Amino acid sequence: DARVTQTPRHKVTEMGQEVTMRCQPILGHxxxxxxxxxxxxxxxxxxxxxxxxxxxxxxxxxxxxxxEMPDATLATLKIQPSEPRDSAVYFCASGLMLATDTQYFGPxxxxxxx
Amino acid sequence: KNEVEQSPQNLTAQExxxxxxxxxxxxxxxxxHWLQQHPGGGIVSxxxxxxxxxxxxxxxxxxxxxxxxxxxHITASHPRDSAVYICAVGSSGNQFYFGTGTxxxxxx
Numbered sequence: 001d002a003r004v005t006q007t008p009r010h011k012v013t014e015m016g017q018e019v020t021m022r023c024q025p026i027l028g029h030x031x032x033x034x035x036x037x038x039x040x041x042x043x044x045x046x047x048x049x050x051x052x053x054x055x056x057x058x059x060x061x062x063x064x065x066x067x068e069m070p071d072a073t074l075a076t077l078k079i080q081p082s083e084p085r086d087s088a089v090y091f092c093a094s095g096l097m098l099a100t101d102t103q104y105f106g107p108x109x110x111x112x113x114x
Numbered sequence: 115k116n117e118v119e120q121s122p123q124n125l126t127a128q129e130x131x132x133x134x135x136x137x138x139x140x141x142x143x144x145x146x147h148w149l150q151q152h153p154g155g156g157i158v159s160x161x162x163x164x165x166x167x168x169x170x171x172x173x174x175x176x177x178x179x180x181x182x183x184x185x186x187h188i189t190a191s192h193p194r195d196s197a198v199y200i201c202a203v204g205s206s207g208n209q210f211y212f213g214t215g216t217x218x219x220x221x222x
Contacts, residue, residue, distance in 0.1 A: 033210075042200075042212055042213075042214050042215060043200060043202070043212040043215075044212070045209075045210045045212075055208070056208065056209075089155060091157060093157075101145075101162065102147075102159045102162045103147070103159055104159065105149075105156070105157040105158070105159070107155070107156055108155055108156070108157075110155075
C-alpha cells in the first residue's frame with residue numbers, strides 16, 4: 001500500500017529554533033508539493049518540485065523557509081529561524097503531473113512554535 | 115477576490131439526504147480537484163477532473179468549463195461523510211488555488 005510518509009508527525013519548538021520536516025513521496029512519483037494549512041488561511045501551496053528540481057516556491061517566505069529534494073525519495077522543508085506564526089500543519093503530497101494528476105497527501109506535520 | 119469560491123461554508127444534513135457543494139473559479143484551469151479532510155486531519159483526493167462528470171460510489175463530481183463551476187454531490191449521505199470538502203484548481207500556469215472548504219456534518 002504505497003503512501004506518502006512525513007516525519008515528524010508533531011513538533012513543538014521554541015521561537016528561533018530550526019525546524020526540519022521530511023517527506024518520502026510515493027515511489028515513482030516525480031512531483032512533490034509542500035502545503036501549509038492554518039485555520040486563518042486554509043490550505044496554501046508553498047513549493048513544488050518536479051524531477052527533484054524546484055519549479056515554484058513563490059508561496060514560501062524566502063527569508064526563513066527553504067525546500068530541497070536531496071534525492072528522489074526525500075523532500076525536506078526547513079524553517080530557520082522559526083516564529084510563532086509558522087505554527088501550522090505542513091502537508092507533503094506527491095503525484096505524477098503538476099496540475100492534472102491526483103495528488104496523494106501525507107499525514108502532515110503539526111508544528112507548534114512557542 | 116479569491117480565485118476559488120466555495121459554497122456553502124457550513125452544511126448540516128440528516129443522514130440519507132442528498133448533498134451538493136459548489137465551487138466557482140475565475141482562472142483558466144488545467145484540472146479541478148475535490149479533496150476531503152476528515153476531523154483527524156488527513157487529506158484524501160476524491161476527484162480530479164477537467165471536463166464532464168466522474169462518479170465514485172455515492173460521490174459524483176461535475177464540472178462546467180464554460181461556466182467555471184463544479185459541484186460535488188453526495189447521495190444517501192452518512193455520518194461518516196462528515197468532513198471538510200475542499201475545491202482546488204490547477205491553473206493553466208501551473209499555479210494552485212484553494213477554496214476555503216465546506217464543513218459538512220451529517221447527523222444520524
